[in-house]
Amino acid sequence: MTGKASGRTAHAQRGLAQFLNSKNVVPYIFAAPFIVFFLIFFLYPILYTGQMSLFSQRGFAPPQFSGFFNYQQLNNDYFLTACKISAQYTLLTCLILIPVPLVLANMLNSGSVKQAGVMKSALFIPALTSVVMAGLFFRYAFSANQDAIFNAVMRFLGLPPQDWLAQQGTTMFVLVVFCCWKWMGVNVVYYYSALQSIPADLFESARIDGANAFKQFIYITIPSVRQTIIYVLTISIYGGFSMFAESFTLFNSARTPGDIGATVVSYIYSQGFNRNNFGLASAAGIVLLLIVLIINIIQLYFTKSFSKEV
Amino acid sequence: MQTKRKMSQSASKLTSSIFSTLLLGVFALWALTPFFFLLISSFKPGQEMIRNGLQFKFDFSNYSLVNYALLYTEREGLYLRWYLNSFIILAIQVVSGLFFSSLVGYALGKYRFKGRNFLFILVLVVMMIPIEILILPLYKQMDAFRLINSYWGVVLPFVVPATGVFFFRQYTMGLPSELMESGRLDGCTEYGIYFRIMMPLMLPAFGAMTILLAMGSWNSMVWPMIVLRTSEMQTLPIGLQSLLTPYGNNYDLLLSGAVMSVLPIMVIFLLNQKSFISGMTAGSIKG
Incomplete structure (x- = not known):
């Protein structure tokens, strides 16, 4: 029983190793840092800026949706x-x-x-x-x-x-x-x-x-x-x-x-x-x-x- | 006739040579002027420059090395602390930047996979958008990660420099794919192929990128100024800038400190000009 199970894990491990070494997977692993970077430190900040630009804050009150008010305010x-x-x-x-x-x-x-x-x-x-x-x-x-x-x-x-x-x-x-x-x-x-x-x-x-x-x-x-x-x-x-x-x-x-x-x-x-x-x-x-x-x-x-x- | 024409030709060649040399000489001198004046001023009390501006008059009577002693003594060696901070940030930024951008650039340059062109377009988009647009949201992010006033807060948003990815992609595209194929036949894993076969071939690219990233990190001002809040955590550019307060009496340190922040780089540059020039221009389309 145990032998069979460990054989199965060994098989799975070999499968995983093969998967991680496949030419179809490796480039994504190599490129992953950029994808993560792009999502967290580029795309998200841009979307967040877009969102913040639609909100106004007065004093310590939480920001309130104000539509294009900030853009109108830019006309200064x-x-x-x-x-x-x-x-x-x-x-x-x-x-x-x-x-x-x-x-x-x-x-x-x-x-x-x-x-x-x-x-x-x-x-x-x-x-x-x-x-x-x-x-x-x-x-x-x-x-x-x-x-x-x-x-x-x-x-x-x-x-x-x-x-x-x-x-x-x-x-x-x-x-x-x-x-x-x-x-x-x-x-x-x-x-x-x-x-x-x-x-x-x-x-x-x-x-x-x-x-x-x-x-x-x-x-x-x-x-x-x-x-x-x-x-x-x-x-x-x-x-x-x-x-x-x-x-x-x-x-x-x-x-x-x-x-x-x-x-x-x-x-x-x-x-x-x-x-x-x-x-x-x-x-x-x-x-x-x-x-x-x-x-x-x-x-x-x-x-x-x-x-x-x- | 023949000789006359030749003579007038060589005469016009000489005038054009003199003209070009003079013109370039003026530009070259102008490029060095700021260093010359700041170096001279660094031997004089800083108050003099603040009050009178930089002048052509050179009065050698009050020259001394006092300002340079301040580098060690002022506020228990705060300047050296800035130097260290700058250096630590540079080291993290360069090592992580090289590691990640070379891997990504290699994947884009040497593998065919779905989404490759799309990813490359994203790299170009990141290169095209000034990072200054993102300073507010990035600040909020670093605040949420509790990384304000830390080295990692300065480095983290730039761990995968798009310029580096672009450069390594261009570079690896020119490397022979046959080496990867023979590595596979020899039973090397894809990772082994990268680290044992391809990476050594990319050494010149690593050299160029090291210089580009190091210079960018050493001289960067806006983002570190936002992240680093206390004077013990500051880097050289922002620390020196902070000495320019109207009520400060640190102008002496400002001058010697500014000179010492570029002097080592200039020496290193003069020793390896070729690699510096290829490094600083590495981000260009030509590669």
Whole structure:
């Protein structure tokens, strides 16, 4: 009896081992961590945000269903300013961080630059620093003091000194300079490695056909690095709309005077954590989610890379 | 005629070379400027930078290493505690991130199974959505798990980094499947094939991902700032940021602390530039 039973368990065990080792089961076991992660730390939080955005809380009373009340409440100056600043920032950083690194990478790749290796490493170093450390520099280099670095530069150029972090326009300038400083080198490296995979005879035959450097750049270089341009655009949009840390380090607060450094994420943060208005902050989160999704879909549609990449 | 044209050609080549070198040189110098100024300021009383901003004037009279001594002495070595916290979080994040994302990426890259494409699309979706959108619900979750003000609260929502999954998928797709087949013929289990045959082949990918995840963890600010509430639990970026209070007199520590938080990384970078650059750019489409 017992022998038979243990034989059965042994059989079952072997069956289980075989099951766990089958090629049809193993990939699911390997992928399980991502599935669990996705459900708990991605899908659930998004659904929860959606739910919270429909509830309002007054004082210590439990949250009450309030429909789209929070979304209507988003129609306020603070949030609209935050959206405007995030959009402007994204646009400006894209306008600089997509073409300029391509030109620099092209120069590095052409072999006409002396000490190209040293330049590349120097350009890359900002990507290694924390926003806090870099923010410290930008906060005090753009100080209102007449002799601070950028006011000294202004004086050198014959321009009036500025109280940089006290007005919206100059604050945007500081934020864009900050972002370009940090990501220029990484984008140069992205483009550079893409440029290196272009076969040299492509340029050679173009040269024989009489194409000058500019024409080669337009007709060979840009089409060849199309995928990289799309990638850089994607991460720039992502980084632009999710920007918060830079503004936070410059002002040392999520809420900035006159909302000159407000971003969508700083709005979420200050409403959620400083004012405990989770409903309103969640509504802002859902709006940001929709903005990012729409931009990504438009961009994937226009670049028609969707079918290729997936 | 011929030589003249050649000469004018080489002259224009020279001008373009000088122009490119100068332009890149300006960008390279600009990239290093913040370190230069912060390093200089770290030898001076912090109050000076707070009051006057960073300036071009270099007055070497009050330079000293006093600020660096504060790294050990200020509030019983709080700074070293931040260093340790940053390091512990980095270690957990990198080890767990590598383990999970390599397994998932390998499954997506090397096995055919139902739902594979769907899972890959989910990975892309996670990569596309800024995590900042989720800070509120994640905070509530960590609160419910009683993980606020703990290392695990910082790490747990990011134990399976989607970028890592994406990268390992791309990488393993380029590895020969024949090795897996011959492993099966030799009686290796699917797990043995992964750990004994495929993982060693993925070492370069592990190296690149280690750097990407480590840098992300070391420099991350927003999420740790939400989770870590007490100053003994803080990491370097948020600890340093907290020194910037208007009534604080910790500005001296702020400067030396900021310099020491990046200096080791810069040294490591200068020693292995190639692996850093391939690591930091590992998340890109090209892989």
